[in-house]
Amino acid sequence: MPILLSCMDPLNQRRTDPHFAAETAAARALGADIGLIDHDLLLAGEATAAARTVPRDRGPAWYRGWMIPSTAYAALAAALAACGTPLIVDPASYRxxxxxxxxxxxFAPLTPASRWQANSPGRIPETATLSALAAALGAGPGIVKDYVKSAKHAWETACYIPDLADTARLHQVVAAFIAEQGSYLAGGIVLRAFEAFTxxxxxxxxxxxxxxxxxxxxxxxxxxxxxxxxxxxxxxxxxxxxxxxxxxxxxxxxxxxxxxxxxxxxxxxxxxxxxxxxxxxxxxxxxxxxxxxxxxxxxx
Incomplete structure (x- = not known):
């Protein structure tokens, strides 16, 4: 049986984060071993330390926990493989x-048209760069997100773009989105054609x-x-x-x-x-x- 990995409670590192406690309890009831990852250390770049309490040499492991950036996931996978408890989902599949x-x-035929560009947190792309991305989508409304998330809670200011051809508004909304995401900007900037849903x-x-x-x-x-x-x-x-x-x-x-x-x-x-x-x-x-x-x- 695989081991189930989850996130430790920051206030008590010997137990599961309360958000995932029901899942680890269900796994224990089925006879599975549980391993806890220090999510804060993992995000700080300390993958080996983050996996310090995971049982060694227990074979394949599923992870069920907080979101992990792809680079940190790859580091975690390497740390776990070195201690004999490899992740079942490899880094390429995760990404x-x-x-x-x-x-x-x-999924392109089934999802709104999208264009993207790698971008580091805090850096606002040039207007010309954003205009070129938007031009590939044509005129009309769109949204901005990063490789993983949008800022739907700030829909009017940092998500929805009324007209992708309006370069000034496009730049303004993207800049607001980048500020909203801060250091958590994942991968880069994505522009998507807007589609109206129920x-x-x-x-x-x-x-x-x-x-x-x-x-x-x-x-x-x-x-x-x-x-x-x-x-x-x-x-x-x-x-x-x-x-x-x-x-x-x-x-x-x-x-x-x-x-x-x-x-x-x-x-x-x-x-x-x-x-x-x-x-x-x-x-x-x-x-x-x-x-x-x-x-x-x-x-x-």
Whole structure:
């Protein structure tokens, strides 16, 4: 049986962070070993120290915890492999599912058109650079995000761009987004064409589908929304998930105003939050029962 890794409670490093305590309790009930990662040390670049309490030589491990930047995940994978407890999801597969440039080429027919450029935290791209990115999307509204997240909570100032051809407004919104993300800016800047979706309040009413080895495992509302639309046929999404090749994936789907289902985001399932009204047993049991093989790596 694989080991389950999670994040330690910053206030008591001998126990699981309360946000994930139910998942580790479910894993223990099934007889699994638990390892705790010091997430703060990991983000500080101390991967070996972050994994200091993980049991050694216990074989393959799933991670279920807070989001990890791709570079830090690779460092953690190396530290865990050195102590005989390798991660089941390799760094290339994690990055492919976690960051938009990794999954977008596979899901392009099913998701809003997007263009991106690497960018370091705090650096605002030149207006000409942003205009070139936007020009590839054509005129009309858009949104800005990084490789992983947007700032939907600051929709009017740091997310939504009324007209991508308005270079002054484009630069203003991107600059506000970069300031909003601060040191947490992930990977770079992404511009996406805006599509109108049915809403739960002011947010698109998103449905999250969890996939394990290409098969739907769990379907529920996105953790940030209170309702979900009826679930569509998943054949076309399933084909893309299989093409991506990552073992444990989430897809967030929303119904566009014209009745077409679209993929809003793809994510690595290890760092995707469960709905609060769903017990973790189903996901935990599926992970611990899955075949013990490494991910084949994302298709390119």
């Amino acid at each position: 492919a599912a976690h960051e938009l440039p990794g999954w977008y080429p596979t 809403a739960d309040g002011r947010r698109a009413a998103e449905t999250r589908v969890w996939w394990l080895d290409g098969t739907p495992l769990l379907i529920g509302a996105h953790p940030d929304t209170s309702t979900q639309n009826p679930v569509p046929a998943l054949d076309s999404v399933a084909d893309r998930v299989k093409q991506l090749g990552a073992r444990f994936v989430t897809t967030d789907l929303a119904l566009r105003n014209d009745g077409v289902w679209r993929v809003i985001e793809v994510g690595d399932g290890q760092v995707s939050d469960l709905p609060t009204d769903i017990e973790p047993d189903l996901v935990v049991n599926a992970l611990l029962s899955a075949p013990h093989r490494s991910a084949s790596g994302p298709n390119r």
